[in-house]
Amino acid sequence: MAPPLNSIISRLHLKQLRLLIALADHGSLQSAAKQVSLTQPGASKALQEIETTFGTALFNRTNRGLEPNEIGHCVIRYARLIHTDLAHLREEIVGIMRGHxxxxxxxxxxxxxxxxxxxxxxxxxxxxxxxxxxxxxxxxxxxxxxxxxxxxxxxxxxxxxxxxxxxxxxxxxxETLAVIANVNHPLYTPERITLRELADYRWVVYRANMPMRMLLEREFREAEIRFPSNLLETTSAFATLSLLQGNPSFVALVSIDVAQFFTRHGITRILPLTLSSRSExxxxxxxxxxxxxxxxxxxxxxxxxxxxxxxxxxxx
Incomplete structure (x- = not known):
């Protein structure tokens, strides 16, 4: 059973968190002790105190050194987060003092x-x-x-x-949406094109149940066109761009701001497809x-x- 939160707060020290991070980085009690300026016996005692605080072992003792177990990985992850937060705290204090x-x-x-x-x-x-x-x-x-x-x-x-x-x-x-493609897309024309003409091309889309994906599905449904089954799903702008760059026949649905940014730099084209639906x-x-x-x-x-x-x- 996990110890009460108040018990953890009252017994856990920042130097102990530093020791956990060092142990994760080095896997050796001796190296970790040196990094946090403790003797090896002092580090061993501190680790025992940490494990007592959490009521369970955090490391497996092997012939290769100390290896975090599942709970150990969890505690170390939060130790790193706390360490990062304190660094950010210092940055913010310095910034406030300097007025920026x-x-x-x-x-x-x-x-x-x-x-x-x-x-x-x-x-x-x-x-x-x-x-x-x-x-x-x-x-x-x-x-x-x-x-x-x-x-x-x-x-x-x-x-x-x-x-x-x-x-x-x-x-x-x-949010206004646009369909973009490689500058060499085979269907590109300055004239208007239809969703049916794009239906058989490979689409780069958000994953299911996300607003932009649901909007595209609605467009296909209202046009009485079967929604493509072979999709490339990503939420990354860079992945979308990389896929379009490497595959001239792919098309992607993005916001108009993203579309205009890519097109302004000559990376993609905005296809002249009018969408009737509006995004949130x-x-x-x-x-x-x-x-x-x-x-x-x-x-x-x-x-x-x-x-x-x-x-x-x-x-x-």
């Missing part, structure tokens, strides 16, 4: 990447010492990261959540009731007002 906002972590779904990167670029232009982490993933994954405090904010959709009331959200922009808008999402850091406030302002030149002092 510190650090901010933002999540984004593929279609909104251009909007977010434009906002980040504008932010960095005004606050060059700001540290920014950008995580691209699905709405479900990003909301989970917001739940656990791993992200300050995200540009995604709360409609996919069973508990949207857990979030504060603001509509950011409507992007939202700027934060955890309900959670205070925003100075860095998060600055980025939120850039996302909501892309042309504004709000100074950090105005947000404090």
């Amino acid at each position: 906002g510190g650090r901010v972590s933002v999540g984004v779904i593929m279609g909104a990447v251009p909007r977010v990167t434009d906002a980040v670029s504008a932010l960095i232009a005004q606050h060059s010492e700001m540290s920014v982490e950008i995580v691209e993933d699905t709405s479900a994954a990003l909301l989970n990261l917001i739940d656990t405090g791993r992200l300050d904010l995200a540009v995604c959709r709360t409609t996919i959540s069973q508990t949207p009331s857990l979030y504060d959200s603001v509509k950011l922009q409507d 808008p992007y939202e700027l999402v934060t955890r309900k009731g959670a205070p925003a850091s100075p860095g998060a406030k600055l980025l939120i302002e850039k996302l909501l007002n892309p042309t504004s030149d709000v100074d950090a002092a105005a947000l404090r």
Whole structure:
């Protein structure tokens, strides 16, 4: 049985977490002890105290050294997260003391990447010492990261959540979709083409039950065309681009912002296909009731007002 949380909090020390990380990195008590400035007997005692705290062994003792067991891998993963969070805490404190906002972590779904990167670029232009982490993933994954405090904010959709009331959200922009292809796609023409003409080509799409995928399925259904069965599924903009570059006959459904970015750089073409369905808008999402850091406030302002030149002092 796992020990109570209060027991873990009162008995676990940061230096012990450093020892766990060192043990995972080296697999040797002697090397780990040296890294965290402990004697080998001191490190052995500290490991015993850690395992007593969690009420179970965390490592298997083998002739190759110490190897984390399943619970050990779990504890080490969280030890690394805590260590990273403390590093981020320090960055943010330094940033606040220097008056530039510190650090901010933002999540984004593929279609909104251009909007977010434009906002980040504008932010960095005004606050060059700001540290920014950008995580691209699905709405479900990003909301989970917001739940656990791993992200300050995200540009995604709360409609996919069973508990949207857990979030504060603001509509950011409507999403218009486009079909893109390699510049040498055999069907490319400046004239209008139909969905039926594209039905037999290989599609790069989001996986099932995601808003953009469901919209495409609805388009096929309303046109009374069988939905393609041989699909390439990805949520990655880079994977989509790489597939189109390597396969001139492939087509992909993306947001118009992503489509225009790729096309503007001569990487893909936007096919002249008119879609009747509309996608759900992007939202700027934060955890309900959670205070925003100075860095998060600055980025939120850039996302909501892309042309504004709000100074950090105005947000404090």
